[in-house]
Amino acid sequence: MKLRPGQSVADIVAHVPAIESALGTRPGAVRVEQDPAHAGRCTMRVLAVDPHAGAIPWPGPTATTLADPIELGVFEDATSVRVPLLRRHPLIGGTTDSGKSGVLNVILGNLVACTDVVLWGIDLKGGMELQPWAPCLARLATTPDEAARLLADAVAVLEARAHASSRDNSRVWETTPDAPALVIVIDEYAELVDTVPDAVGHAESIARRGRALAVDLLAATQRPTQKAMGGGALRSQMSVRVCLRVRERRDVDLILDKGMLAAGWHAHTLDAPGKLYVLADGHNQPRRARAYLVTDDHVRDTAARYADRRPELDPLSQAAIDRPSRALEPPKATSADPESALLSALDEAPDGGLAIPELIKATGMRRTWIYARLQAHAAAGRARQVARGRWKA
Numbered sequence: 001m002k003l004r005p006g007q008s009v010a011d012i013v014a015h016v017p018a019i020e021s022a023l024g025t026r027p028g029a030v031r032v033e034q035d036p037a038h039a040g041r042c043t044m045r046v047l048a049v050d051p052h053a054g055a056i057p058w059p060g061p062t063a064t065t066l067a068d069p070i071e072l073g074v075f076e077d078a079t080s081v082r083v084p085l086l087r088r089h090p091l092i093g094g095t096t097d098s099g100k101s102g103v104l105n106v107i108l109g110n111l112v113a114c115t116d117v118v119l120w121g122i123d124l125k126g127g128m129e130l131q132p133w134a135p136c137l138a139r140l141a142t143t144p145d146e147a148a149r150l151l152a153d154a155v156a157v158l159e160a161r162a163h164a165s166s167r168d169n170s171r172v173w174e175t176t177p178d179a180p181a182l183v184i185v186i187d188e189y190a191e192l193v194d195t196v197p198d199a200v201g202h203a204e205s206i207a208r209r210g211r212a213l214a215v216d217l218l219a220a221t222q223r224p225t226q227k228a229m230g231g232g233a234l235r236s237q238m239s240v241r242v243c244l245r246v247r248e249r250r251d252v253d254l255i256l257d258k259g260m261l262a263a264g265w266h267a268h269t270l271d272a273p274g275k276l277y278v279l280a281d282g283h284n285q286p287r288r289a290r291a292y293l294v295t296d297d298h299v300r301d302t303a304a305r306y307a308d309r310r311p312e313l314d315p316l317s318q319a320a321i322d323r324p325s326r327a328l329e330p331p332k333a334t335s336a337d338p339e340s341a342l343l344s345a346l347d348e349a350p351d352g353g354l355a356i357p358e359l360i361k362a363t364g365m366r367r368t369w370i371y372a373r374l375q376a377h378a379a380a381g382r383a384r385q386v387a388r389g390r391w392k393a
């Protein structure tokens with residue numbers, strides 16, 4: 001479709017429900033996508049039947065190394081969703097029963113088949129979600145103490161690898177079965193932030209420095225708010241986003257990225273578990289897909305099949321964990337940086353904005369500093385006053 005001069009795809013997207021009503025289609029049948037080559041053109045498709053109406057059984061693992069993208073499910077055009085995980089920290093978000101564990105299971109079902117990945121898990125729901133994978137997990141933390149220790153150990157691995165890499169003048173840690181990547185799977189990240197105070201500093205350290213050193217985080221959470229994530233720093237490092245059904249519209253922007261809701265990515269309308277939007281490098285827009293359905297039998301059989309083929313940590317990383325005198329102090333969380341705390345608070349502010357006392361609380365800074373920064377951000381178009389004394393991004 002050619003748009004009228006001055007019209008944008010966002011204008012069309014905003015009218016999708018009206019277009020569906022006029023065409024007499026089922027709700028959710030119309031898709032509008034920007035022509036990547038021309039801002040004044042878009043493609044509109046009407047899907048007579050929902051290609052994702054039925055569950056799509058998991059075909060089993062296809063990856064054998066972390067360098068292989070993980071096949072998560074199927075796009076609406078029947079091509080498979082291939083998500084690269086090497087040197088990336090994926091974030092999976094969605095409300096309860098939206099299929100987060102399902103997506104974790106597809107990813108784990110592939111990672112256990114990779115010969116160059118050591119898997120650690122944190123599941124503070126008593127191991128409910130990750131326990132079935134325990135035969136393939138080198139470690140599984142189910143209590144706050146175990147989780148704190150696990151993350152501290154992951155940071156020790158990171159430090160040892162960083163040290164070795166700089167000594168050898170190599171920029172990245174090349175993963176092989178003898179020097180595997182370390183992937184830490186965290187189910188319900190918010191629970192970790194609530195119960196393990198040191199977790200935020202450790203997780204941010206891993207998120208910031210882990211990619212080059214092949215120490216990756218994979219986090220699932222119901223709502224990745226600033227509070228649930230212990231600050232915005234971790235989320236900003238997570239370049240693979242999977243957004244299942246959300247309860248509140250504004251959660252779309254939290255999980256995918258700012259502006260995604262307004263751009264028409266209506267994850268609150270997804271109508272079945274496992275239906276999702278995925279945003280990974282290679283796509284500049286999220287795409288609709290359905291994750292494969294992994295049954296309990298799949299999990300049990302896959303875990304049993306790969307349990308005795310899992311690699312071990314390389315000696316350098318293992319020695320870093322075993323060192324008895326290691327300090328367990330967490331690094332200072334970057335959420336202590338008032339500027340990013342202010343920007344994250346503004347980003348996540350409700351439509352009515354946040355008042356100055358709330359911004360003082362979020363940043364720990366004085367009123368005069370807040371005013372000065374708000375003026376600067378307003379001048380740069382990064383913040384606006386939505387009502388007297390109330391601000392948002």
Ligand SMILES: Nc1ncnc2c1ncn2[C@@H]1O[C@H](COP(=O)(O)OP(=O)(O)OP(=O)(O)O)[C@@H](O)[C@H]1O
Binds near residue numbers: 094099222292293
């Ligand atoms: N890809 C899928 N296709 C079809 N059904 C699915 C899919 N993923 C999950 N389901 C079904 O949806 C239900 C909820 O899934 P799941 O437990 O993964 O949700 P969740 O988001 O992890 O929920 P919670 O936050 O409560 O743990 C399950 O009964 C599951 O069988």
